[in-house]
Amino acid sequence: MKLMINHQTHYQYSDWAKNSIQYIKMTPQSNRHQQVTGWQISIPGEKQYKKDAFNNIWLTSSQIESYQQMLIMAQGIVEINTTDQFGLQDSLSPAVFLQPTNATQCNDEMIAFAAYYLPQKSWANFQKLAAAILQHMPYMTASTTVTHTAIESFSAQQGVCQDHSHVLIAMAKAVGVPARYVSGYLYVNNQSHLASHAWTEVFLAGQWHVIDVSNQLFCPHAHVYVAIGRDYWDVAPVRGVRERGGVETMYSIVQVLAC
Structure with a gap:
């Protein structure tokens, strides 16, 4: 089954925020259960990808400019194996x-x-x-x-x-x-x-x-x-630190549609 996924996370701040670092785990990987095509994450700032201790893809985004709103948008297409009877078998102990x-x-x-x-x-x-x-x-x-x-x-x-x-x-x-x-x-x-x-x-x-x-x-x-x-x-999909920003509010929009 092929699925189109769109995941938007909206942040709003009561004061100007700056010098922020966001740690984002919103990137699926291809494996025996699923095949990922065209996956992208849109977020302002300088981006760097690496993997954590559990082999998850970990995106770090750093931004020095001031802002009061931030949008993180992840989207792409994933085709899953609907016949799998077990969970994800991997090399983790x-x-x-x-x-x-x-x-x-x-x-x-x-x-x-x-x-x-x-x-x-x-x-x-x-x-x-x-x-x-x-x-x-x-x-x-x-x-x-x-x-x-x-x-x-x-x-x-x-x-x-x-x-x-x-x-x-x-x-x-x-x-x-x-x-x-x-x-x-x-x-x-x-x-x-x-x-x-x-x-x-x-x-x-x-x-x-x-x-x-x-x-x-x-x-x-x-x-x-x-x-x-x-x-x-x-x-956690998004974790981070920032300088200033006052009160933070957040909401998410997620769509998973068959295509």
């Missing part, structure tokens, strides 16, 4: 994804929750756990922020795809199963769905398996991979 992070810690309640649904660490039981997480914390738009940890989101009993991913990763690691955070795009017929997305992969029986808790999807038939990490902070 699964052991890396057992490392603790602040966003993916478990408390006693979460450990007990995971133990109930995972008497054995099987693929079927992980799917049951994913269903239970969604029932416990239904998808609720704008119910959390990017700073929420797995413990905070689980306690709030609501969240978005980022929260579902953090909670599942935390529980998987608590029982000794490597789990990682994936950022990317999801193609759905309902265009009211936010197409910029996050999901999880768990490592079982020598394979990475997809668990999209928010949508209860367990194969990447409609998913475009952009970046992989231990949690959101490893794959």
